[in-house]
Amino acid sequence: MARHPARSAPFHWIFGDQLGPHFAPPDTTLVMIESRAVLRRRRFHRAKAHLLLSAMRHRAAELGDTVRYIKAETYREGLRRAVGDARVTVHHPTSHAALALVNSLDQADVLPPRGFLVPREEFARWAEGTRGSGLRLEDFYRTVRRGHDLLMDGDRPAGGRWNLDTDNREPPPRGASALPVPRPYRPREDAIDDEVRADLDRWERAGEVSFVGGDGPRTFPADRAEARRALRAFVERRLPTFGRWEDAMLADDWAMSHSLLSAPLNLGLLTPDECLAAAERAYRSGNAPLNAVEGFVRQIAGWREYVWQVYWHFGPRYREGNALRHHRPLPGWFTELDADAVTARCLSGVLAEVRDRGWVHHIPRLMVLGNWALQRGWHPAEVTDWFHRSFVDGYDWVMLPNVIGMSQYADGGRMTTKPYVCGGPYINRMSDYCGPCAYRPGERTGDTGCPYSAGYWWFLDRHRTELAGNARIRQPLRGLDRLADLPEVVRRERARGDRPP
Numbered sequence: 001m002a003r004h005p006a007r008s009a010p011f012h013w014i015f016g017d018q019l020g021p022h023f024a025p026p027d028t029t030l031v032m033i034e035s036r037a038v039l040r041r042r043r044f045h046r047a048k049a050h051l052l053l054s055a056m057r058h059r060a061a062e063l064g065d066t067v068r069y070i071k072a073e074t075y076r077e078g079l080r081r082a083v084g085d086a087r088v089t090v091h092h093p094t095s096h097a098a099l100a101l102v103n104s105l106d107q108a109d110v111l112p113p114r115g116f117l118v119p120r121e122e123f124a125r126w127a128e129g130t131r132g133s134g135l136r137l138e139d140f141y142r143t144v145r146r147g148h149d150l151l152m153d154g155d156r157p158a159g160g161r162w163n164l165d166t167d168n169r170e171p172p173p174r175g176a177s178a179l180p181v182p183r184p185y186r187p188r189e190d191a192i193d194d195e196v197r198a199d200l201d202r203w204e205r206a207g208e209v210s211f212v213g214g215d216g217p218r219t220f221p222a223d224r225a226e227a228r229r230a231l232r233a234f235v236e237r238r239l240p241t242f243g244r245w246e247d248a249m250l251a252d253d254w255a256m257s258h259s260l261l262s263a264p265l266n267l268g269l270l271t272p273d274e275c276l277a278a279a280e281r282a283y284r285s286g287n288a289p290l291n292a293v294e295g296f297v298r299q300i301a302g303w304r305e306y307v308w309q310v311y312w313h314f315g316p317r318y319r320e321g322n323a324l325r326h327h328r329p330l331p332g333w334f335t336e337l338d339a340d341a342v343t344a345r346c347l348s349g350v351l352a353e354v355r356d357r358g359w360v361h362h363i364p365r366l367m368v369l370g371n372w373a374l375q376r377g378w379h380p381a382e383v384t385d386w387f388h389r390s391f392v393d394g395y396d397w398v399m400l401p402n403v404i405g406m407s408q409y410a411d412g413g414r415m416t417t418k419p420y421v422c423g424g425p426y427i428n429r430m431s432d433y434c435g436p437c438a439y440r441p442g443e444r445t446g447d448t449g450c451p452y453s454a455g456y457w458w459f460l461d462r463h464r465t466e467l468a469g470n471a472r473i474r475q476p477l478r479g480l481d482r483l484a485d486l487p488e489v490v491r492r493e494r495a496r497g498d499r500p501p
């Protein structure tokens with residue numbers, strides 16, 4: 001259990017995802033530790049390493065003489081060099097491993113978490129009240145809306161509806177290569193970015209660390225001022241069109257109408273409160289429609305908050321979930337982000353975006369990347385690790401529930417009500433990937449049979465028994481017996497193995 005201090009300490013430790021002013025108590029000397037071991041333990045995306053180090057060093061530059069910034073091999077070494085045996089406070093970290101670390105230090109006192117809306121104790125009480133019915137995002141989301149007076153008109157939701165998802169599922173405009181919206185905010189790199197890039201180059205040349213992907217130019221904010229500009233630019237220019245195309249994909253429009261705020265939020269450079277308040281002001285002033293604002297509010301006050309709470313509620317062993325008994329390792333072409341090895345245009349295009357930016361929005365993550373992993377039966381813990389390492393906004397608390405609970409259905413339905421699996425027709429409807437592709441979404445076999453369409457039916461056939469009681473998947477399961485070519489589909493998909501599609 002986290003220890004809460006009985007008295008203030010002269011030093012306060014800031015982790016690399018606690019970079020906003022709300023993580024810095026007054027009247028203390030602040031401590032930041034840049035641990036090389038973090039980068040050595042796992043093969044992160046280079047853009048992720050660059051953003052994290054740039055953001056930490058930008059924060060240290062802002063703090064000046066009020067911070068002790070230590071570059072060390074480990075956190076323990078850095079803390080010893082920074083404060084010796086003196087007592088230190090730290091806000092509740094964002095991972096099980098980091099919390100275990102600070103709880104193992106006799107000199108560390110843990111303050112409550114910052115950067116989220118709902119205290120963990122409050123979620124625990126809500127979860128206790130759901131016994132028998134299970135945890136459901138929609139119920140939690142409405143509780144948060146009421147409790148924080150978000151998009152509420154008295155005791156009713158603004159517009160009379162809690163959920164405007166049905167208004168937010170439009171396919172992209174026919175014939176468009178990009179949405180008719182202003183481009184997203186882009187930060188300008190500076191001398192700190194140059195210094196970080198030079199360090200990463202030197203460490204790689206020395207064989208001390210290894211990365212995947214590229215890292216420049218920097219796409220996401222690395223300090224508080226940039227993060228606030230990014231929020232303002234999104235709300236003023238892009239929020240009005242966010243809702244309607246929230247689930248759409250375009251091959252040549254990586255950002256669509258998305259906010260691109262997940263990275264600065266997860267670094268602690270923004271708070272959920274200020275993001276939600278800015279969006280609601282846009283609705284109240286008539287500058288953004290309700291469906292767009294509700295969709296954005298749902299992402300932050302609903303899904304982001306729910307994922308954070310589920311991570312702690314289910315505990316460290318949640319990562320062991322493997323309800324569908326998937327054990328195949330991730331193939332090298334996928335882990336190396338080798339988009340050129342892939343023929344399927346959707347998967348090739350999305351892998352290329354991950355390779356080049358360390359980011360794609362939630363629909364490519366779920367319905368292209370996660371969907372393929374689920375169809376192939378890849379080990380969910382390996383898939384979780386890959387998402388964590390490959391995305392600039394990926395942290396353990398983010399990816400564990402999103403992958404184990406949602407994308408890979410590895411918890412058997414504790415977090416979501418169905419597997420998120422689809423064939424080529426869904427991707428075709430919601431994107432422009434399929435037109436020039438070598439495969440046809442409506443075909444399952446032959447040289448032009450879509451691997452996603454064939455993989456969809458192969459997945460359902462493999463898991464008939466496990467999914468038989470799931471009402472939301474019952475209709476497609478019935479469809480299996482109407483497929484005359486099912487034996488050929490199964491044979492071909494087994495033979496495909498983990499070769500790039």
